[in-house]
Amino acid sequence: MTFADLGLDGPVLKALDDVGYETPSAIQAATIPTLLAGRDVVGLAQTGTGKTAAFALPILARLDVAQKTPQALVLAPTRELALQVCEAFERYASHLRGVHILPVYGGQGYGVQLSALRRGVHIVVGTPGRIMDHLDRGTLDLSELKYLVLDEADEMLKMGFAEDVETILASTPDDKQVALFSATMPAAIRRISKQYLRDPEEITVKTKTQTSANITQRYLVVSYAQKVDALTRILEVENFEGMIVFVRTKNVTEELAEKLRARGYSAAAINGDIAQAQRERTVNQLKSGKLDILVATDVAARGLDVDRISHVVNFDIPTDSEPYVHRIGRTGRAGRTGDAISFVTPRERGLLARIEKATKQPITQMQLPSVEDVNVTRLARFDDRITAALDQTDRIEGFRDIIAHYMRHHDVPEVDVAAALAVVAQGDSPLLLEPEPERPRRSERFERDDRERGERGERRAGGRDADRPGRRPRAGSKPLVPYRIAVGRRHRVEPRQIVGALANEGGLSRDDFGAIQIRPEFSLVELPADLSDEVLDRLSDTRISGRLIELRLDTGGPRRRGDRGDRGDRGERGDRGERRDRGDWSERRAGDRADKPYRKPRHRN
Template sequence: MTADDIAAAEPDHSPSTESAEENAKPGFEELGITGPVLKAIRDLGYESPSPIQSATIPTLLQGRDVVGMAQTGTGKTAAFALPVLERLDVSQKTPQALVLAPTRELALQVCEAFESYASRMKGVHVLPVYGGQGYGVQLSALRRGVHIVVGTPGRIMDHLAKGTLDLSELTYLVLDEADEMLKMGFAEDVEQILAQTPEEKQVALFSATMPATIRRLAQQYLRDPEEITVKSKTATNTNITQRYLVVSYAQKVDALTRILEVENFDGMIVFVRTKNETEALAEKLRARGYSAAAINGDVPQVQRERSVNQLKDGKLDILVATDVAARGLDVERISHVVNFDIPTDTESYVHRIGRTGRAGRTGDAISFITPRERYLLKHIEKATRQQPAQMQLPTTEDVNTTRLARFDDAITSALQETGRIEAFRDIIAHYVRNNDVPEADVAAALAVVAQGETPLLLDPERDELSRAVERDNRPPRERQERPDRAPRERRGRGDYTSYRIEVGRRHRVEPRQIVGALANEGGLGRDDFGAIAIKPDFSIVELPVNLDPGVLDRLRDTRISGRLIEIKPDRGPAGRRAPREGGGYERRERPSYGPRDDRGSRGADRGEDRPFRKPRHKG
C-alpha cells in the first residue's frame, strides 16, 4: 500500500456539508471492485475512493484506455492496480500486466502496493525489475512465472533484449509518472517497449503534467483513451508546517545541530543535493551524538532497506538523503523534513516535504536558505499555495533550557534504579567520610566526570553562530563583512577519466539521455559526470577516476535508444577536444536540463546530485 493511497483513503473529517458529499460518493464495491480485492482494501482501512479512483476504476474495468492527470498524493496507484487485480487470470504464468516507473524507489513502492491489494488472493506473483539489483533474482522469478512486472525502462529493455521477459500475452500496460520518465531521457526506451507489446492490450498513462511529448505518445499508442484530470486543492498537505531559516552555507551544520537540540522530533529526513554530502553530513551528526545514516544512489539496496527499517523501528532517528534515495519513502515516524540544501525546483520541494504529514498526520518542514536563495521563497509559495514562516535560530538560552531539562530527566530516570542507587550510595558515603567533602560537591564532581570535556551549557557571550545568522538575515546593504561561503567541493579535471559508449549523434542521442540511463542503472549522481562529447557513432563520457568497478558491471547491459552502450575505457586522446575538419575544435557538450521550469524535476534517478548553480546577476 502506497502512502498516496493511504492518504487518499483517510476518513473525512471536514465540515458536515463536505461529509455529506463524501457519503454520497460510490464506494469501491459500487465501482466494480469485488471479492478478495475488496476484502484486502477493507483490511487496509480503505473507506471511500479518492476522486482519481472514482473516475478511473470503472473506466479501466470497462476495458478502455485512460490518460490520467494527477499529482502525487491523489491515490493513483490503487486507481490502476485494483482494476488489474480484479481481472487477473492467476492460472496464466506469463506476465499479464507491466507497470513502467521512472525510478527504482517508485517501482518498489508500486510493487508493494500490488502485493497489499492482492493479500487475499492466492498465488499472485508480482516482480520488481530495476537497475542495481542482480539479474539472478529477477531471472529466477521470471522462470517460475509472474503475473505482474513493475520496472524501470532501462532494465525492462535489457530483459527484452536478452529474451528473458515474455510480453506476448500482456493484457495491461501502465505508464506511471510518464512525464518523469520522459524528462529522464527514457522516451525512446518507452516507445520501444510499447512497440514490443501486443496490439490488443489496455493502456493507462498517468502524468502530473501533459507536455506535447506525452500528448503525442498517448495519441500514437492509446486507443480512444478517456482523459481524466484531478486537480488537488493545494500542492502540499495542509497539515505540514513549513518554516525556513536564512543561514549561510558555512553555518548550516551548526544551525542544524542547534535545531535538533531544541526541536521535539521523532524521525527525520535531512535532504542534501549530492550523495557525497549525505555521507559527510551523516558522519558529522553521528560525531555530535545523533543516530544518523546516509542513503543515496550508491548505497546498496539491502543497506538502504536496513536503514529505512531501523528508522521505522526507532533504532535510527535521522536519514540524510538525496531526492532519489528518499522518493516513495513512507515511514510513520517521520515527523520532520529538513531541506539542508533547498532544491531549485518546486516539484522536488513538494516531493521532499511530502515525506512527512502523511495519512492525516501532522508534519514539520524546515528549509535552510542562503541569503542568495531568498528568491526561491516566492516560487515555493506559488507552488504550494502556502507561505513558509521564517523561523529564528534557537538561542543559547533555548539550548541551555533543553539541556538542563534532559539532564534533570536523566537524573530522575537513574533514581528509579533503586538497586544500583543503593550500591553507589555506600560508595559515596565512604568517599565523604574519608575526604570530608559535602555530598553536593561529590554529586557535582560526578556530573563533571559524566559530562566529559564538553560543557553542558553554552556561553551566550561566545555565541558566534547567532551573530553570523543575524548578519545573514540583514538586507544586503546592511551586512558587514563576513567570512566567504565555504567552498563547495568540486572535481578537478584530473578527477575524471573518459569512457566510450557505442551510441552517438546518428542514433539521435542527447546528453540528458546518457546521464539518465547511466545514473538510473549505475546509481550515479550529477557530480559523477564530467564532460560529455557526442560523436557521430559513439560518445565519450567522463566519469570519476575512482569509479567502483561494480558500477561498470551494472552498466554492461545498459541500453540507450535501444542500443547496447558497451561501456569501456576510452583508448583515444582522453580528456581532450578532438580537432574537427576545417580546423578548430568540436565543442564538448554538457547535459541539457531543458526549460527552466522543469530543470530540477527531471532528477528522479539521475539529477538529484546536481549541485546548485547560482543565477547570474548583472552588475
C-alpha cells in the same frame, strides 16, 4: 465513500483495513471504478496523491493466480519508485494466496530476475531500460499481458525513455488495458495516449498548490559554515520521529551522517554510490525505528514512502521547484501532517522566491533556536525521564534502602544525593549549553575586521599566492575520464537523456558526470575513473533512444582543428613550449615553424 463503494471486495478490502486505509483519495475514487470497468485511463495527478493504490487495487482484484506468465506490467522511471510500487503491491496482496510480484531494475543481478521469471510471476514492476534488456534477451514473455501501467510518464520521457516506452507498448497485446499517470501533459504524452490507448478516460485531480497543505513549510537563513550547528539545534528542539536531510552531493551525505552520529544521533547516508542491497537495508532500518535520520541526495527523493518521516530538512536548498516538491513530499503523506525546513544562505534568497512563486505557497521564516530554547527542551526531556523512572515503582523500591543507607552513613541531604545520581547518569557531557557570548560592539567589530583584512593581505602578498603554481582541484572531487557512447546528434539525443539513462542503469548521481559533448555520430561523457566492473557491465547494456550505447573508454586519437578542447596551437606562446605535446596538430605547427629560417631581430640605435 468507502473502498467497498468503489467495487472492491474480499481479500483486497481486508488488506486495506490492515494498512489503515479508510476512505479513498480523489484520484482513487475517480480511477478505481473506471479501471474495474475495463477502460483505459489517463490520470493527471501530483506525487503523493495515492495513485499507486489507484492502479494496484483494480489489478489485484482481477488477477488470475493460475496464469503463470506476467499479467500486469508497471513501468517506473527510477528503481526507487519501482521498489516502492512493488512494496505497495505486496501490502495490498497480503491476503491473496500465491501472488508473485517481481521488481526489475538496473543495479540488481540478472540471476535473481531470471530465476523468478522462470518460476512464474503475475506482476512485473520495472524500469524501461531493464525491461528492454529482458525483451531483447527473450527472457520476459508479455504475450499474455492484460494490464500495463505507465507511472510518472512525464518523468520517464525527461530521462530519455520515450523510445523504449513506445517499443514496450508495441511489444504487448493490442487488447491489454493501459493506465497512464503523469503530473503534467506534454505533447509527447498526449501523442502516446492517442496512439496506444483505446478511448481513454482522462481523470484530472486538481490541486490548489503543488505542495501538500498538511506540510508546514519553514526556512532558516544561515551561512554554509553554520549549517551543521543549526541542524543540531533544530534536532534538539523539534519533536521529530523520523527525518530525511537532503544535500546536493553524495560526498556531503557521508560527511554529514558521520557528524550527526558523533553528536549521538542514529543517522545513515544514502546516495548513488551505495549498493542497492545496502540502500534497501537502510530504508528498512528507517521504517522499523532502528534509524532516525537519513541523509540523502535527490536519488531518494522519489519512491521513498516511510510512515515515520515527520520532518524533511533541505540542508542544501534545491535549485528548482520540482525537486523541492518531491523532497518535501516524503512527509505529510496519506493525510498525515509533516514539517519541511529549508536552509537558505543569503545568496540563495532568489531560489527561495522562485520556489514560493512556483508552488503558490509562502514559506515562513524561522529563527535559529537559541541556547535558552535548547536548554528548555533538554530540561523538559530530563523531567520526562525522571517521571518515567518514578512510574517504575518496583525498581524504585529496590533502590530506596540503598539511598537511605548512604544518607545514614555519610550525612548527605537527599537533594545532594539526587544531584549526584544525575551527574552519574549524565556522564561527561553537560546537560545544559553555556550561554552564548555577547556580540562585540559595532566599533570593536570594525577594528577587528580591519585587523583581519590586513593580516589576510599580508599572507596573500608573501605566502600562498607568491608560489602557487596553479588552481587547486575542488576538495572531495573525483577524477573523471572520458567515455565514448554510440549515440550522437544524428540520433537526436540530448545531455539530459544521457544523464538520465546512465544514472538509472548505473546507480550514478549527477555529481558523477562531467562534461558531455554530443558529436554527429557519437558522444563523449566524463565519468568517474574508479567505476567498478559491475557498474561498467550494467552501463554497457544501456540503451538510449533505442540504441545500445556500446560504452567504452575514449582513447583520443587525432583531432581536427577546431575540435573543442584541442588547444595545441597555443603551445608556442611565450614560455609555454612544454605544451607542444598536446596533440598532432600542435606538433605539425611546431614542425612548420622549425623549418622556417631564423631572422635576427633588428635593434634601433
